[in-house]
Amino acid sequence: MATMDIDSSSPLAGNKGKGKQLMPGDKDNLPWVEKYRPEKLEDLVSHEDITSTIETFIDANRLPHLLFYGPPGTGKTSTILACARKLYGPNHKSMVLELNASDDRGIDVVREQIKNFASTRKIFSSGFKLIVLDEADSMTSAAQAALRRVIEKYTKNVRFCIICNYVSKIIPAIQSRCTRFRFAPLEMDQVEARLDHIIQEENVNITQDGKEALLRLSNGDMRRALNILQACHAAFDRIDDTAIYTCTGHPHPKDIQRIMDTMMNDDFTTAYSTVDKLKRENGLALQDIISELIFYFEMLEVPTHATVYLLAAVADIEYRLSCGATEKVQLGALIGTFKMATDIAARN
CATH class of the missing domain: 1.10.8.60 (Helicase, Ruva Protein; domain 3)
Structure with missing residues (x-):
């Protein structure tokens, strides 16, 4: 049976009644990401199909459990916070529990904070409360398994919004209990x-x-x-x-063009010393150089099979770098790959 939540000073009641309120002038000190975060659903710059669907749910008072997934910076958190303001008004803090699962991702958080918040109801409110779990793909499997039962048991009291970058890391049992929305990269x-x-x-x-x-x-x-x-x-x-x-600290296109030219036209030793010098002088990471080189591959005037070889070999180098391989060795492999590709192109 649900208990009655009457203690507004409880940690689960949000920031109401404690701490200093944000004064209008304090907004100038905020990072621009927070200072210009949209406060209303209509202020969001994209995903109109998603926001209109959620507005329909809210207007009909039939908001389901939600699962937002997609790349970072595409408006997932802003969307649910705007939904909270539409649901509960400006003083929405006491009705919303917002957790970042990257920090609070263990099973104890599900059993204590989430379960306690979900099992209580506001004494003067007949509606449901909202739990926002940001970066939920960092939650352990045990915590997700425990969360599955909490979602099912306390649906009368609370709605969940689960936010993640990789939906494949959310267990199927939780996915099936939520309405999923994919947030694509912004145009x-x-x-x-x-x-x-x-x-x-x-x-x-x-x-x-x-x-x-x-x-x-x-x-x-x-x-x-x-x-x-x-x-x-x-x-x-x-x-x-x-x-x-x-x-x-990102490579300038002029530097990338110079790297491409030396790897395609100079001998191995000259190309290696030129690229290595550019890396040291400009503080460039080989991983960033490779990610920029990909955009130039389609402009190479080499046969298709040489380009295919180049892409496959560079993909292997990028993978080895992500696993902790030495940059000096992988730089040699990168230049050697370009030399092999030019040889393949010359033979045909």
């Missing part, structure tokens, strides 16, 4: 429209090539785009493409 024009608004609000001095570099590096991740923009705004008076690449 470039959607990211650009939001960036233009923030650039104007913050008086950011950014050039057109700087904005293009920022959009390219964001790769559909709004959080990444805002973090890079704020860091560059703090470090540079004028933000151009060089400032963007310098601030992020």
